[in-house]
Amino acid sequence: MTKKHNFYAGPSIMPSFTVEKTMEAVKDFDGTGLSILEISHRSAEFDAVMMETLALTKELLDIPDGYAAMLVGGGASSQFYIVPYNLLNKKAAYLNTGSWATKALKEAKNFGDAIEVASSADKDFSYIPKGYDVPQDADYFHITTNNTIRGTEIVEDMDVGVPIAADMSSDIFSRPVDISKYGVIYAGNQKNLGPAGATLVIVKESLLGKVERALPTMVDYRTHISKSSMFNTPPVINVFSALQTLKWLKNLGGLSEIEKLNIEKSELMYGEIDRNKLFVGTAAEEDRSRMNATFVMKEEYQDLEEDFNQFASSKGMIGIKGHRSVGGFRASMYNALPLESVQALVDCMQEFESKH
Amino acid sequence: MTKKHNFYAGPSIMPSFTVEKTMEAVKDFDGTGLSILEISHRSAEFDAVMMETLALTKELLDIPDGYAAMLVGGGASSQFYIVPYNLLNKKAAYLNTGSWATKALKEAKNFGDAIEVASSADKDFSYIPKGYDVPQDADYFHITTNNTIRGTEIVEDMDVGVPIAADMSSDIFSRPVDISKYGVIYAGNQKNLGPAGATLVIVKESLLGKVERALPTMVDYRTHISKSSMFNTPPVINVFSALQTLKWLKNLGGLSEIEKLNIEKSELMYGEIDRNKLFVGTAAEEDRSRMNATFVMKEEYQDLEEDFNQFASSKGMIGIKGHRSVGGFRASMYNALPLESVQALVDCMQEFESKH
Numbered sequence: 001m002t003k004k005h006n007f008y009a010g011p012s013i014m015p016s017f018t019v020e021k022t023m024e025a026v027k028d029f030d031g032t033g034l035s036i037l038e039i040s041h042r043s044a045e046f047d048a049v050m051m052e053t054l055a056l057t058k059e060l061l062d063i064p065d066g067y068a069a070m071l072v073g074g075g076a077s078s079q080f081y082i083v084p085y086n087l088l089n090k091k092a093a094y095l096n097t098g099s100w101a102t103k104a105l106k107e108a109k110n111f112g113d114a115i116e117v118a119s120s121a122d123k124d125f126s127y128i129p130k131g132y133d134v135p136q137d138a139d140y141f142h143i144t145t146n147n148t149i150r151g152t153e154i155v156e157d158m159d160v161g162v163p164i165a166a167d168m169s170s171d172i173f174s175r176p177v178d179i180s181k182y183g184v185i186y187a188g189n190q191k192n193l194g195p196a197g198a199t200l201v202i203v204k205e206s207l208l209g210k211v212e213r214a215l216p217t218m219v220d221y222r223t224h225i226s227k228s229s230m231f232n233t234p235p236v237i238n239v240f241s242a243l244q245t246l247k248w249l250k251n252l253g254g255l256s257e258i259e260k261l262n263i264e265k266s267e268l269m270y271g272e273i274d275r276n277k278l279f280v281g282t283a284a285e286e287d288r289s290r291m292n293a294t295f296v297m298k299e300e301y302q303d304l305e306e307d308f309n310q311f312a313s314s315k316g317m318i319g320i321k322g323h324r325s326v327g328g329f330r331a332s333m334y335n336a337l338p339l340e341s342v343q344a345l346v347d348c349m350q351e352f353e354s355k356h
Numbered sequence: 357m358t359k360k361h362n363f364y365a366g367p368s369i370m371p372s373f374t375v376e377k378t379m380e381a382v383k384d385f386d387g388t389g390l391s392i393l394e395i396s397h398r399s400a401e402f403d404a405v406m407m408e409t410l411a412l413t414k415e416l417l418d419i420p421d422g423y424a425a426m427l428v429g430g431g432a433s434s435q436f437y438i439v440p441y442n443l444l445n446k447k448a449a450y451l452n453t454g455s456w457a458t459k460a461l462k463e464a465k466n467f468g469d470a471i472e473v474a475s476s477a478d479k480d481f482s483y484i485p486k487g488y489d490v491p492q493d494a495d496y497f498h499i500t501t502n503n504t505i506r507g508t509e510i511v512e513d514m515d516v517g518v519p520i521a522a523d524m525s526s527d528i529f530s531r532p533v534d535i536s537k538y539g540v541i542y543a544g545n546q547k548n549l550g551p552a553g554a555t556l557v558i559v560k561e562s563l564l565g566k567v568e569r570a571l572p573t574m575v576d577y578r579t580h581i582s583k584s585s586m587f588n589t590p591p592v593i594n595v596f597s598a599l600q601t602l603k604w605l606k607n608l609g610g611l612s613e614i615e616k617l618n619i620e621k622s623e624l625m626y627g628e629i630d631r632n633k634l635f636v637g638t639a640a641e642e643d644r645s646r647m648n649a650t651f652v653m654k655e656e657y658q659d660l661e662e663d664f665n666q667f668a669s670s671k672g673m674i675g676i677k678g679h680r681s682v683g684g685f686r687a688s689m690y691n692a693l694p695l696e697s698v699q700a701l702v703d704c705m706q707e708f709e710s711k712h
Contacts, residue, residue, distance in 0.1 A: 004389040008396040011592055019391045023382045026375060032674075033360040035375045037551040037597060038692075040364040040675055073553055074430035074574075077588035081572035103573070110570040190589060195393040197429055197553040197591030214466040216437035217459070218430075232433035233546060235553030236367055237593060241393060318388075319396055336394075 005341035008319035009148050009292060009332045010170060011190040018194065018244040018336075025240055036237050041230065049240050050229060056246040057200065060254055061172075063179050069202045070224040071242070073235045076169045076188035076199050080104040083142070083165050083184060084111035085219050086203075089211050093117045093138040093162070097154075098125040098147040099325065100167060108142070111213075117141070124326075125150040127284035134160040140183050140207075146171035148191075149323040151283040151294030151330065157181040163207060171291050172200065173249060174335055175259040183207050191291070192335045194242030197235045249335065258335050265333045265342045266290040272346040278304065278353050282328065296328030301356070308352055315348045361697035364675035365504050365648060365688045366526060367546040374550065374600040374692075381596055392593050397586065405596050406585060412602040413556065416610055417528075419535050425558045426580040427598070429591045432525045432544035432555050436460040439498070439521050439540060440467035441575050442559075445567050449473045449494040449518070453510075454481040454503035455681065456523060464498070467569075473497070480682075481506040483640035490516040496539050496563075502527035504547075505679040507639040507650030507686065513537040519563060527647050528556065529605060530691055531615040539563050547647070548691045550598030553591045605691065614691050621689045621698045622646040628702040632709050634660065638684065652684030657712070664708055671704045 006013035025036040030045045039046055050071075057069045080103055084092060090112055094105040096119035108114035115138070118129035125147060134141045142165040146153040153171060158164065163183025172187040179185070184203045190196035203221050217223050223231050252258060270288060273281045273295045282294045297305050305328070312320055322328040331345055362369035381392035386401045395402055406427075413425045436459055440448060446468055450461040452475035464470035471494070474485035481503060490497045498521040502509040509527060514520065519539025528543040535541070540559045546552035559577050573579050579587050608614060626644060629637045629651045638650045653661050661684070668676055678684040687701055 006390055006394055008394070008399075011394055011396055011589065014391065014394045019382060019393055022391075022393060023379060026379045026382055034362055034674065035370065035378075037375055037378060038362055038364070038367055038370045040367055041552065042680075043364075072430070073591075074428070074434070075588045078430070078574045081574060107572055107574075110572060188589065190592075195591070195593045196397065196589045197594050216463055216466060218434045218437060232431045233367065233544065233552045235429075235551070235591060235594065236546075237551050238553050238591065318390065324398075 002316040004316050004318050005344050006318050007331045009330060011196045012332055012334050013336045015245055015248040015336045017248040018241055021244040022241045036240050039236065041233050041236055046236060049243055050234065053239055053243040053246065054228060056250060060246060060249060061177060061179060063202060066206060067179060067202055067204050068225040070229045071198050071200055071234060071239055072224055073198060076167060076186055079186040079199060080107040082219050084108040085215060086221050087140055087207060088112045089139050091135065091138045092140055092142060093134050094142045095129065096121060097128055097144050097152060098150045101144040104142055104167060126282055128152050128154055128287040134162060136161050138162045140165040146289055146291050148292050149326060151289045151292045152287040153289035153291060163204065173255065174262050174291060176255040189238060189242055194245055195238050197238040198242065262290045265339055268342050268346060269293045269331055269333060272349055276349050276353050278356065291332060291334060293331045294322060294328065304356060311352050312348050317345055317348060358672040360672050360674050361700050362674050363687045365686060367552045368688055368690050369692045371601055371604040371692045373604040374597055377600040378597045392596050395592065397589050397592055402592060405599055406590065409595055409599040409602065410584060412606060416602060416605060417533060417535060419558060422561055423535060423558055424561050424581040426585045427554050427556055427590060427595055428580055429554060432523060432542055435542040435555060436463040438575050440464040441571060442577050443495050443563060444468040445495050447491065447494045448496055448498060449490050450498045451485065452477060453484055453500050453508060454506045457500040460498055460523060482638055484508050484510055484643040490518060492517050494518045496521040502645055502647050504648050505682060507645045507648045508643040509645035509647060519560065529611065530618050530647060532611040545594060545598055550601055551594050553594035554598065618646045621695055624698050624702060625649045625687055625689060628705055632705050634709050634712060647688060647690055649687045650678060650684065660712060667708050668704050673701055673704060
């Protein structure tokens with residue numbers, strides 16, 4: 001079988017360490033004689049998994065005092081309403097950089113005055129807006145740090161005068177982050193953490209408990225914080241697998257090391273997109289995402305798109321088709337993607353170029 | 357190693373078929389060369405898994421036209437607020453049969469007039485209240501069909517004049533159900549379906565869209581129905597494993613067959629509890645749960661409790677300690693628990709009795 005190179009945008013490639021450890025645990029979890037699929041979340045063995053997951057999250061992200069981390073069931077889409085439910089008192093400001101940011105903004109409008117301070121919709125979200133003003137009476141300023149669909153990313157921890165609420169679903173753990181700049185960070189697990197089914201939330205505790213509306217128990221972040229993410233049954237196997245990825249990441253040297261690798265991979269990828277006569281990148285150069293490189297066939301080679309898709313597929317490339325709303329190509333290069341896979345795609349682009 | 361008998365209350369024993377198929381898929385999902393942990397939910401292979409899961413759910417539960425089934429991320433605790441969010445216009449009636457029902461009622465109060473029509477709190481929730489009136493102007497009547505903690509169960513599909521909203525987390529798929537009696541049914545996966553991390557919801561579609569409050573997109577059942585549970589990224593591995601359990605159940609003969617087995621197991625268990633001089637059941641006889649048998653040491657043998665725990669543990673029994681809020685013992689006998697495990701526990705109780 002041709003070796004597969006997994007460029008899926010999410011759920012996406014996991015470290016082979018995570019896959020192997022999960023396989024072992026499905027067979028027999030921690031010597032219990034039971035599968036991780038059927039172990040009580042109240043067992044001492046799983047309790048240790050949850051505690052270590054939260055501790056390693058804090059360690060790797062260098063989360064300061066005054067912040068809490070929690071893993072909750074479900075996806076980041078639910079955080080689009082849970083963030084304003086918890087934090088929006090009167091006004092919130094949103095930066096609109098794509099489909100996910102648009103969805104987040106829409107949900108916030110149900111809870112108060114949610115303002116779009118800037119948008120890159122005018123150019124198909126191909127860049128990150130700059131030079132806007134964030135109203136200083138906003139409860140928070142919401143950003144989507146990485147836009148999987150359009151291939152743009154904010155890799156700077158901004159100072160805007162109000163707490164930042166960040167959807168980091170697709171670039172959390174890809175670089176060191178100055179958590180102190182943020183009020184809340186949330187991230188669906190399925191890119192850089194573990195299998196889909198859980199969401200990591202990091203929140204500055206002093207921001208909680210300030211809204212007047214009644215919070216459903218499961219919506220209230222304080223519920224999960226007070227019970228170390230074990231108020232209700234957590235998604236056991238999803239948490240277990242996430243822990244394996246965190247261990248892999250720590251063993252690799254942590255966020256500074258993975259950032260170097262991510263920069264190396266994205267430079268290799270964009271270098272080829274820019275060099276190759278057939279392709280052209282779609283995102284503004286200064287805003288290019290390290291996680292998702294989006295590109296299309298140049299105008300004059302448009303009719304080769306399907307050919308390239310098939311050619312790349314025959315070489316073992318998986319998931320390089322662009323999002324259905326955009327077309328073209330997308331190479332997702334999350335933490336677990338080896339440099340070797342990017343090289344394989346680059347080779348593939350060069351071989352295809354030499355044929356045309 | 358002593359063979360383990362998994363009596364955990366949930367997450368709980370899964371069919372070995374589910375465990376094996378999941379193990380294979382973690383290694384290589386459907387010949388894709390990728391793990392189920394890292395496959396896109398938009399892949400044709402996973403799309404087929406979701407479609408088959410929904411179809412088999414409908415088939416096994418014999419869900420009539422006009423009802424939709426969906427699998428959503430997260431646990432049943434979230435449904436405590438999502439049900440009233442979607443359905444409570446003015447008034448809802450709740451039957452209080454234990455901790456879970458109490459929690460569900462509490463969440464509903466945030467959305468309207470939520471009335472407790474009857475409660476068995478007076479006797480530690482050891483029975484199911486009867487002879488109450490359900491207000492006919494209620495939008496729905498909420499019940500918890502099986503009370504895992506106290507070991508009571510409602511195995512009858514009631515007629516109460518208003519749509520029933522049922523938390524069936526711990527007994528769904530354990531018997532045939534007349535779905536037409538219900539307005540909404542929800543069930544966390546982790547007892548009779550699959551690993552924790554997803555919740556099955558079945559809803560009568562004509563009841564939706566009648567509340568005036570703004571529904572967050574992810575809270576609105578119609579969102580998930582319209583996209584066949586793929587509006588956002590579903591918990592992929594959790595859905596995959598659930599499908600394996602449904603296949604196992606169908607192969608076994610479906611709900612009528614599993615009900616026979618469940619009755620046989622519970623009769624064996626309760627027979628021993630009633631016969632054995634050391635133990636006594638805690639739930640009213642006519643309301644005993646087939647899923648969770650709760651029992652304690654008789655007054656005069658109270659000091660043997662820890663001894664029995666250790667003895668049973670040495671014989672391979674896992675998870676028979678009662679819920680931390682109740683004490684004593686609990687034998688959870690979900691679908692996947694073989695009769696042989698119940699027999700092993702019975703043998704254990706007899707052997708212990710003969711020593712004392």
